Amino acid sequence: MLRELFFNFCLLISVHYVLRFTFRSWPTSRSGPAHVARLAAFAAATLLLLLFPAQPTPGIVLDARAVPVAFVTLQFGPLPGLLVALPALAYRIWLGGAGVYAAVPSLLAVIGVTALLRRRIPAVGPLFWPHWPSLILMFGANGLPLLLLPGGTELFLEAYPLLLITNVLGALIAWGILGERFHVLRLTSHWQAAALTDPLTGLSNRRQxxxxxxxxxxxxALLLVDVDHFKRVNDTFGHQVGDEVLQEVAQVLQREGRGRDRAYRYGGEEFAVILRDVKADGLRHVAERLRVAVATATGHTAAGSVTVSVGGVAWMAVSTTQLTQRADEALYSAKTGGRNQTCLWQPPPPARRA
Structure with missing residues (x-):
């Protein structure tokens, strides 16, 4: 029995090493096809562990199937945990034997206890191991129903300690593998955000x-937004006030934009806004609303109310360089036309024939 249980333990670690690759980004998705595929992978792992159990007596099988089920319950909740356990439960019932009357309530008890502990212990991570007493509680009920079987006391004393140690130690190692994966994904997400975010305004930067x-x-559609007379603000009130103005303008563009739009720090005192799904006749309305909102919101700054000039262009089948250039041409028209206004790019009129 020890040899088979050790093999099952090694299999548990191996499958969790593979399961770590089902987590590709942070934060972890909890819906959609990727989440469904991940749950299916954990269900397959649970079933695989059941295929290679230890058998102390005919009809009784011992394995670490409760570990992936408990992980899913801890990470995503009791309902996903139950869904992951269903294939293993169905297969165990199909196998039959006296042990089925202990196997089914044992796995359901693990799901129930883990669900109760979810709010009391932290999410799985590299430093999860100090919470090993919680694992004893999680897997403590796994195997207790053996006492209800004929000759259960002797069977319990023989199998239960080994099963509990296998589950607790296996969870510490297997979840440690997943926790390291989460840690790397967290750091990667943080670094990507830092690389694509402007540190002063918190907006996405030019790279994004x-x-x-x-x-x-x-x-x-694309809008380019430039703060009018910004050099005068810096020269008169200092760069700290200039930074406050830029931060306020950024907050306005982010707050006043529609949920599907995105604002960027384009460079210096210039911002950009990409508008999604905006009607051609609504482009000017959106641009004007942003322009007015900036003038209103910046009134409380030390520099007083500042204005912006806006240049816009609707998407067209040209290169990104040409599209940006046309928005810049519209912005230049707004600046040379008196500032504090919106100009939209228009194609030049066709040349007249002589």
């Missing part, structure tokens, strides 16, 4: 803007 620009399509 260039990436999102390539994803524009029909119905989208």
């Amino acid at each position: 803007f260039d990436l999102d620009l390539t994803a524009m399509g029909p119905g989208d």
Whole structure:
């Protein structure tokens, strides 16, 4: 029995090493096809562990199937945990034997206890191991129903300690593998956010803007927003006040934009906004609303109310460089036309024939 249980233990660690690759980003998705595929992978792992059990007596099988079930319950909740356990429960019932009357309530008890402990212990991570007493509670009920079987006391004393040690130690190692994966994904997400975020305003930076620009399509539009007389603000009130003005303008563009739009720190005192699914006749309305909102919101700054000039262009089938250039041309028209206004790019009139 020890040899088979050790093999099952090694199999548990191996499958969790593979399962770590089902987590590809942070935060972890909890819906959609990727989440369904992940739960299916954990269900397959649970079933695989049941296929290679230890058998102390005919009809009684011992394995670590409760570990992946408990992990899913801890990470995603009792209902996903139950869904992951269902294939193993169905297969165990199909196998039959006296042990089925202990196996089914044992796995359900693990799900129930883990669900109760979810709010009292932290999420699985690299430093989860100090919470090993909680694992004893999680897996303590796994195997207790053996006492209800004929000759259960002797069977319990023989099998239960080994099963509990296998589950607790296996969970510490297997969940440690997953926890390290979460830690790496967290750091990667943080570094990516830092690389694509402007530190002063908190908006996406030019690098993110260039990436999102390539994803524009029909119905989208681009706005370039420039703070009027910003050099005068810095020269008169100092760069700290200038930074406050930029932060306030950024907050306005982020707050006043529609949920599907995105604002960027384009460079210096210039911002960009990519509008998604905006009608051609509504582009000017959106741009004007942002322009007015900036003038209203910046009134409380030390520099007083500042204004912005806005240049806009609706998406068209040209290169991203041409699209940005046309928005910049519209912005230049707004600046040279007196500032504090919105100009939209218009194609030049066709040349007259002589």
